[in-house]
């Protein structure tokens with residue numbers, strides 16, 4: 001088996017891996033950077049499973065800056081660099097009950113957005129009802145709705161700068177840009193089995209490193225041979241624990257299954273009319289919308305004349321330590337029994353709507369729902385995106401690169417600077433995120 005040496009090895013070619021690869025190569029043009037991925041192409045794991053919705057409407061200023069600058073970069077890529085990402089500013093619409101809206105967390109969320117210059121608008125019940133006739137805002141005498149604990153809708157919190165894009169095209173953009181400037185052909189079908197931890201300097205003693213020796217990660221052992229590098233970047237998302245645990249490095253992340261169900265509206269005039277709800281955006285479509293109960297949300301899918309339906313269920317859905325294959329199997333009964341009843345109660349146009357397709361993947365959660373970027377013993381870890389890694393990818397790629405270059409600050413798109421250690425474990429300097437879908 002081969003043994004080759006590089007300056008950097010990046011493990012994982014999801015959106016975070018390819019964005020990191022691109023910025024590292026761009027800013028370190030002479031370095032030999034190897035991108036490794038166990039799948040046969042980039043962006044096939046959780047990146048491809050995502051709803052690929054992007055929002056700057058977060059409560060923490062940390063997530064606000066990561067997403068706002070990334071979204072502006074995506075716009076720049078599409079509008080100025082001419083790479084079609086199918087980025088459409090559909091907007092995000094949070095539907096909220098009176099008590100949800102008045103809750104301190106929502107008030108703080110709005111205050112923080114105002115402070116950061118994140119644009120949003122509040123709609124009241126009457127305005128919502130007029131704009132979206134098939135939306136049920138009150139369930140006065142509806143026993144079923146009461147049994148299902150469905151909140152009435154009193155407000156809509158709308159962010160016009162949010163939207164949806166095609167994650168495959170975003171991955172392609174970074175990956176192609178990386179390939180053009182890279183000196184090393186990326187390796188696919190290459191599974192990293194183990195990180196190599198070695199003594200520095202090596203004394204060639206049996207079973208070193210000993211506790212008294214300096215040690216760091218010097219490479220990876222894969223099914224295609226051993227590869228060495230000064231720095232290994234782990235962008236393995238919901239599988240990070242698999243490689244870090246054996247070395248005693250606690251990634252502090254865990255995975256949770258998330259599913260998407262596709263509804264087509266072609267043969268359903270009511271659904272098409274609902275899809276084509278006017279007044280919110282230039283496309284004349286219903287925004288990405290989060291219902292006020294049970295975590296159910298839907299994403300307009302204009303190309304498919306339909307919707308992707310998801311649910312950010314919390315209690316009752318188990319955490320997994322490492323994402324398993326079982327995670328990748330969608331549960332049709334979950335749509336039928338959990339999501340559909342909620343969806344069709346709020347929006348009558350969904351009555352009778354059955355999925356034509358579905359898939360599942362995993363979120364990689366951090367404890368505060370803010371991503372991690374940190375260096376530990378020769379490995380840079382980029383993960384913990386907590387269900388919003390597409391929308392933060394550009395900022396995280398830039399921060400990982402700045403960390404590699406030992407810069408104190410990373411410059412994000414538009415010139416904003418952030419500390420390279422703010423997303424670390426040891427010197428973490430973030431606000432806890434409360435708006436997680």
Ligand SMILES: Cc1cc2nc3c(=O)[nH]c(=O)nc-3n(C[C@H](O)[C@H](O)[C@H](O)COP(=O)(O)OP(=O)(O)OC[C@H]3O[C@@H](n4cnc5c(N)ncnc54)[C@H](O)[C@@H]3O)c2cc1C
Pocket residue numbers: 011012013014015016017036037038039043044045046047048049050051052053054190191192193235236237238239243258259260310360361362363364382383385386387388389390391392
């Ligand atoms: C249903 C669903 C909906 C979502 N909706 C959104 C959304 O609307 N907006 C948003 O921003 N985010 C969303 N997300 C989250 C988003 O998909 C993730 O945050 C993002 O894809 C994380 O990127 P990543 O590169 O870390 O992960 P991944 O895309 O999973 O990439 C990790 C890569 O590492 C590889 N890998 C792992 N271990 C090894 C190994 N040992 N050797 C070699 N390769 C390895 C994997 O094969 C994989 O390709 C959603 C996720 C799901 C599941």
